[in-house]
Amino acid sequence: MKISVYGAGNQKLYLEKLKVPEKFGGEPPYGGSRMAIEFAKAGHDVVLAEPNKDIMSDDLWKKVEDAGVKVVSDDIEAAKHGEVHILFTPFGKITFNIVKTIIEHVPENSVICNTCTLPTPVLYRSLEGILRLKRKDVGISSMHPTGVPGTPSQKYYTIAGKALEGKEYAAEEQINKLVELVKSIGKIPYVAPADIVPAVADMGSLVTAVALVGVLDHYRVGRELINAPKDMIEKQILVSLQTIASIIETSGIEGLMKVLDKDALITSAKNMLIDERQKDLDLALKIIEEFDKSTIGEKDVNQTYLVAPQALIKEAVSLIGQSAVEGMIRRSSNKLFE
Amino acid sequence: MIDRILLELNKTEGIKGSMVVGKDGLVIASQLPGNVDAELVGAMASAAFGAAERTAAEIGMGNLEQTMIEGEHGKTLMVDAGEGILVVLTDAKVNLGLIRITMKRAAEKIKAMF
DSSP: OEEEEEOOOOHHIIIIISOHHHHHOOOSOOTHHHHHHHHHHTTOEEEEEOSOGGGSOHHHHHHHHHTTOEEESOHHHHHHHOSEEEEOOOTTHHHHHHHHHHTTTSOTTOEEEEOSSSOHHHHHHHTHHHHHHTOTTOEEEEOBOSSOTTSTTOOEEEEEESOTTSOOSSOHHHHHHHHHHHHHTTOEEEEEEGGGHHHHHSTTHHHHHHHHHHHHHHHHIIIIISOOOHHHHHHHHHHHHHHHHHHHHHHHHHHHHHHSOHHHHHHHHHTTOOSTTOHHHHHHHHHHHHOOGGGTOOOOOOOOOOOOHHHHHHHHHHHHOHHHHHHHHHHHHHHHTO | OHHHHHHHHTTSTTEEEEEEEETTOOEEEEEOOTTSOHHHHHHHHHHHHHHHHHHHHHTTOOSOOEEEEEETTEEEEEEEETTEEEEEEEOSSOOHHHHHHHHHHHHHHHHHHO
16 A cells, blocks of 8 residues: 655654653654554655754664655655545644645545544535535545554554544545554554544543543433433533533633532532542542642633534524534534634 | 636626636636635525515515616626526626527526536
């Protein structure tokens, strides 16, 4: 398979800030360059595009080249090479610029994959004009390493499949190609709905995991101990998650800190500490109790509408139609990532 | 190619500019005056056309063919162009019959391109 990887990975971050070798094991290079090495060692024809040679030391570059990876500094040269294109590029405008540069040059039926820097739907939407008119053959997905490439715990690649909203950002054959690629390097492919990939595979998985514990605990306590109706429990979970998400969206973490009265929350939540199995809540109460708000600061909450987004979308569809609403969602989502 | 159709359309007397947007508001081609924000107008056209389409269906008028927004200083006409909407901005006083015929012809050509 012909693979193009964009970005070698910030070794300074891995080695000096995150101290990856000490904490997670493995050996440098980590990140995109390690992905390129692993693909090449599995027999694939790999090009790694990295305009900044200084991102790694010479001995690390030698490891990359010794593995059979062709290193180039020009993104367009890499674009012309691969049937699979993997963006291991910095968060933000740089990635958008790279992808807009390469899209015109990639071979027919190529698939372009993000890693952890931006969600697949956002990547798709940044290219939508071209993808819908000129390059209908190109698919968009992800090859999210779900860990740091080069560490022993990096076992999965999360591939963005058909989204929960129903959209297919890549053809089935393109997704299958990614699955085969992952298997070829001895890793586990996890095809997840495109829109949930960041929540399960990215750094945000911390939030997902902790929130999930709260959801499951509330569900168990509500159903088994309080014997409350399932619908009521689900609505309570929804309102809590929606409240936190909405305030963070309009007013940031500082707004959330301002609006949530720590002591009142602890007092209220203590009433839900019903049996000894709730180690999660017990620990959460201690953490909140000891948490120093001043480390984050506070600010006034901006106007925030706490409406259930799915219900709102249904109402909008009934008024202006599916297509117009999908356009609204696309534009608002783009603004969220601007 | 769509741009050529729009440029031709813009030669009609009274037309100030035109564009084609997807039904979701994505700008496909635009030949609007420089002072008009094409992306914003495209999004608004999609919402206005969608609302008109839903209203027509709800009151049993059948498929929507055309929508017109009439303002003090001009009109905005929107016609169905298959997967897209053809949007035309005109002066206030125009020969609407001529513009409608011209738009219909252009819309047929655009439909064939999707």
